[in-house]
Amino acid sequence: MDNDLTLKIEHLSSGFFTERGYVPAVDDVSLSIGKGQVVGIVGESGCGKSMIARSVMGLLKYPGRITGGSIKLAGQELTGMSDGQLQRIRGKDMAMIFQEPMTSLNPVVPIGKQMREALLLHEKMDKISAKAEVLKMLEHVGISEPKKRYGAYPHELSGGLRQRVMIAMAMICKPKLLIADEPTTALDVTIEAQILRLIRSLSRETGMSVLLISHNLGVIAQMCDTVYVMYAGKIVEQADAYTLFDRHAHPYTKGLMDSVIDLKSNPRRLPAIGGVVPNLLHLPAGCAFSPRCPRAMDRCREERPELEELAPGHLCRCFEEGRERL
Amino acid sequence: MAREILLSARGLVKEFPAKGHKRVHAVSDVDLDIYAGETLALVGESGCGKSTLGRTLIQLIPPTAGTVTFQGHEITGLSARAFAPYRRQMQLIFQDPYASLDPRMTVHDIVAEPLVTYKLCPDKAAVTQRVRELLDAVGIPDEFLYRYPHQFSGGQRQRIGIARAIALQPRLIICDEPVSALDVSVQSQILNLLKDLQERFGLTYLFISHDLSVVRFMADRVAVMFLGRLCEVGDTKTVYERPAHPYTRFLLDAIPMADPRARETEKPLLQGEIPSPIDVPSGCRFRTRCPYATSRCRTEEPELRAVDGRLVACHAAPLDR
Numbered sequence: 001m002d003n004d005l006t007l008k009i010e011h012l013s014s015g016f017f018t019e020r021g022y023v024p025a026v027d028d029v030s031l032s033i034g035k036g037q038v039v040g041i042v043g044e045s046g047c048g049k050s051m052i053a054r055s056v057m058g059l060l061k062y063p064g065r066i067t068g069g070s071i072k073l074a075g076q077e078l079t080g081m082s083d084g085q086l087q088r089i090r091g092k093d094m095a096m097i098f099q100e101p102m103t104s105l106n107p108v109v110p111i112g113k114q115m116r117e118a119l120l121l122h123e124k125m126d127k128i129s130a131k132a133e134v135l136k137m138l139e140h141v142g143i144s145e146p147k148k149r150y151g152a153y154p155h156e157l158s159g160g161l162r163q164r165v166m167i168a169m170a171m172i173c174k175p176k177l178l179i180a181d182e183p184t185t186a187l188d189v190t191i192e193a194q195i196l197r198l199i200r201s202l203s204r205e206t207g208m209s210v211l212l213i214s215h216n217l218g219v220i221a222q223m224c225d226t227v228y229v230m231y232a233g234k235i236v237e238q239a240d241a242y243t244l245f246d247r248h249a250h251p252y253t254k255g256l257m258d259s260v261i262d263l264k265s266n267p268r269r270l271p272a273i274g275g276v277v278p279n280l281l282h283l284p285a286g287c288a289f290s291p292r293c294p295r296a297m298d299r300c301r302e303e304r305p306e307l308e309e310l311a312p313g314h315l316c317r318c319f320e321e322g323r324e325r326l
Numbered sequence: 327m328a329r330e331i332l333l334s335a336r337g338l339v340k341e342f343p344a345k346g347h348k349r350v351h352a353v354s355d356v357d358l359d360i361y362a363g364e365t366l367a368l369v370g371e372s373g374c375g376k377s378t379l380g381r382t383l384i385q386l387i388p389p390t391a392g393t394v395t396f397q398g399h400e401i402t403g404l405s406a407r408a409f410a411p412y413r414r415q416m417q418l419i420f421q422d423p424y425a426s427l428d429p430r431m432t433v434h435d436i437v438a439e440p441l442v443t444y445k446l447c448p449d450k451a452a453v454t455q456r457v458r459e460l461l462d463a464v465g466i467p468d469e470f471l472y473r474y475p476h477q478f479s480g481g482q483r484q485r486i487g488i489a490r491a492i493a494l495q496p497r498l499i500i501c502d503e504p505v506s507a508l509d510v511s512v513q514s515q516i517l518n519l520l521k522d523l524q525e526r527f528g529l530t531y532l533f534i535s536h537d538l539s540v541v542r543f544m545a546d547r548v549a550v551m552f553l554g555r556l557c558e559v560g561d562t563k564t565v566y567e568r569p570a571h572p573y574t575r576f577l578l579d580a581i582p583m584a585d586p587r588a589r590e591t592e593k594p595l596l597q598g599e600i601p602s603p604i605d606v607p608s609g610c611r612f613r614t615r616c617p618y619a620t621s622r623c624r625t626e627e628p629e630l631r632a633v634d635g636r637l638v639a640c641h642a643a644p645l646d647r
Binding site for chain 1 (some may be wrong): 370371372378435478481509510511512513514515517521529536538539542543563566576577578580581582584585586587588589595596597599600
């Protein structure tokens, strides 16, 4: 069964070793993605969702480090691999797109040439067939006049086009796994809708698995098969998208859902989660969400809850008394 | 019921010089009224000119043509000295709470600065007293009075920016994407605060945002902007429930709904990108992306006209639905 999984993360912990102590950014996270599945991680800034992406891609920089657990891409263990080994996998079997395309595009190389690099390196193609492949991919992601754009520099393109180029570049070697970290956060809503639809149709056509990281519950709802909710480095709830939106059990998930504005009604006030995200250096003794939780009891402040299975595939990290009534 | 018009723009134009003797048409021929005590939202995609319009309305940048009146007095073309009493009445809250506060000033000094500049308090003790009141109004605890901006979270910084904006007891506050940089849970706190302050101090907001959900919650009326022009202006409820301009409808349809079931009804998407504000299309500026465009749209620029209880600039409106 497990061999069908594109990505299998087990008990992953990673964090930063700083002068003030160890910052546990990702704490004992397990997550898996099947072939062609779109899996989402939702949470607020600092919850550790991007750290998971970087851990998988092997992009953690000093003082960040994986401290435990296992990451398997199509059965192959990635933790403990050398940089050289990872480089052969990155861009070929797994690729990543970011919120700000300018940070991952080389500003002084035309986009076509940048895309061709991956094919020359990983697929050992000759330059002419690589160019043909690049033009095909540019057209595939909805870029009009690909021949004209082939020689364009990143700064000559609009934000939406750059994001398409980055997706095309990530897709060029037909990876098994695409990690998309807030891929549409910097885009306008009409362009966002175009890009999301593009990622979904590419996944359907090629069977590519997608790990989508977002703080936007709307984006998560429209894209994901399975959703993981993260808070302070831990998974607090996990379920298929329909279950999560209909029958979430964790008070934090409920807080996030409540802060989504309903376009059809006009309340006088918005429900808000009080307080702020905790400092990972000084986590509370019990449940990390307890200082902000409207349902917290004495037990929540003393003891850390474990992830428990409420129904097949639906997990929640909250003591039974604290959960939302399903 | 006659409502007091606080600020009114007629034929407002703002152009910037561009390469090769061309011009960037940032704001073109805008007529807009802001009523006292309301929240008017200005929505549109990046580059549509909404921030430039906001800043031109309060004379932060001088318009190329057109007039703006504030409480019936023309404020365009005034000298700095003549404009000073009006400046006090109009304040701004910025998007980036990390960039809009001086990192070397304490919270006390940041909020005190406008009070000192306008000599609103007789002595230092009175200034500090007033700063404490203002910080209390925005929910910043007293013990943080002498801290620096870097010691606060994004949400708290935005509260400090709001305290500074209300220090002069202005009538109008331009909120330029005030919650775009904040996390969802903090966003709700700030939006609630803005609503509370509006009620308490009788504030009028011009709320500039690209986030249509936030606008739905905040605004009494909404003005939709495309490429420097207003395309639809009306009550928020009317516009959201029955958008009359094709662009408004595409914008609303593009919002990703927080409901997996909405996937099953895929709505048509707006294709292409925003045309350049340097070479704007002839006639209706939206026509190059509009599925309803006719030859009339190419030659004749649609004016804002009353349709179904709101103003809309479209030859085809209202559309069949």
